[in-house]
Amino acid sequence: MKLFGNLKVIDNEIHLGKYSMSYLKEKYGTPLYIVDEDFFRENIRKFKNSFKSKKFNTNILYASKALLNKYIANVVCEEDISIDAVSGGEIYTILNSRMSADKIYFHGNNKLKKELEFAVDSGVGKIVIDNTSEINKLEAILKEKKKKQKVLIRLNPGIDAHTHEYITTSKNDSKFGLSIFSDDIFDIIERVANSKYFELLGFHAHIGSQVFREESFFSEAEEMINFIKKVSDKGIRIEELNLGGGFGVYYTSEDSPFELEGFLKRYIKKIEELLEENNLKLKTLTIEPGRSLISNAGHTLYTAEIIKKTYGGKNFIFIDGSMNDNIRPALYGAKYEASIANKFNDNLEEVYTIAGKCCESGDIIIRDIMLPKVEEEDLILVSSTGAYNYSMSSNYNRIERPAMIFVSDEIKVAVKRETYEDLMRNDL
Ligand SMILES: Cc1ncc(COP(=O)(O)O)c(C=O)c1O
Known part of the structure; x- marks a missing residue:
């Protein structure tokens, strides 16, 4: 798995900056959307520095459909670029950040x-x-x-x-x-x-x-x-x-x-x-x-709950997440890389398929990936999930959406983990 931004390996375990994946799991639980805030900001600055001309003004919009919540809209505002929206809900979210309305393209x-x-x-x-x-x-x-x-x-x-x-x-x-x-x-x-x-x-x-x-x-x-x-x-x-x-x-x-x-x-x-x-x-x-700003700055941390070998010989890792938090593989065959976060440098030993907990055979996050031997409770980090994962997430099977944290020197919870009550909030 390619380590983007501030991901690094210390003592065989993936860290984002100074925080180990086990620490993040212990503190915030899994599944967990993790955003490398400094890397996201760095990506914006790269665009700003390279996309400029002496002949005309240049304007960079963050395509908010890739990933939007109040926290990221504030980061975009601090980095002083504009933003686009494709729905009333996106406009509403942006207006609830410090971003001013005149920077929105609808x-x-x-x-x-x-x-x-x-x-x-x-x-x-x-x-x-x-x-x-x-x-x-x-x-x-x-x-x-x-x-x-x-x-x-x-x-x-x-x-x-x-x-x-x-x-x-x-x-x-x-x-x-x-x-x-x-x-x-x-x-x-x-x-x-x-x-x-x-x-x-x-x-x-x-x-x-x-x-x-x-x-x-x-x-x-x-x-x-x-x-x-x-x-x-x-x-x-x-x-x-x-x-x-x-x-x-x-x-x-x-x-x-x-x-x-x-x-x-x-x-x-x-x-x-x-x-x-x-x-x-x-x-x-x-x-x-959108994607080129946020995709490689976001990752999803899961826990391996069950390891199952089928009669047909397939090795499954069942994670605590699902197509609810990442629909892209099921929707259009998108592919991802992953690692066992707590065994990063161990020898690659077996071919696994990482599957979610939804009642859909298509609920597969990664097919046929070589990994070290996986055990229950191992941490699986799927990388580059920053774009179109959270924003396309759903509550199918009445599964709660994960929390999202932004990691820099400090950690900020941008989105709380949903609860069973959240799932019921509009039921009459
Ligand atoms: C109109 C428009 N602009 C920008 C984007 C952002 O695309 P990407 O995230 O691939 O950069 C999209 C994505 O579908 C779009 O529809």
């Missing part, structure tokens, strides 16, 4: 009327319009409230990001955004640009998640800038281009992410060149990484 292919109203009433900075129904809906709300809203339009540049079908977002039949190739696209843009209720700042695109080819991002930038040229030629000024997130990360040795800092510099250079070729000027270039 995305989503199907924003409900009540969510749009909430966003407008809360003073959300920018709303990213996805479709024509939304233009009408939002315009009616703004008219009623006598307000003007800064907006971007989400466009689909038709790029194949070569990633899993469930996390690709920019093929021509994607559910997101308006195609730059559709016949009425310029009419739609003109309608927004000419509305007295909107201030059209620019365009947004996001080609997918866990994308490893630099070329996909370059093609996206090229398509979008060529398109901005066409729109500018029609007399509509575009000042902001938001190219989304999706930068691929390491989960297992099958993933080969590009070196981020080098890539970001090349990305900026490419965009500067494309703008120059098209004789265009942008005021702001925005990106919105």
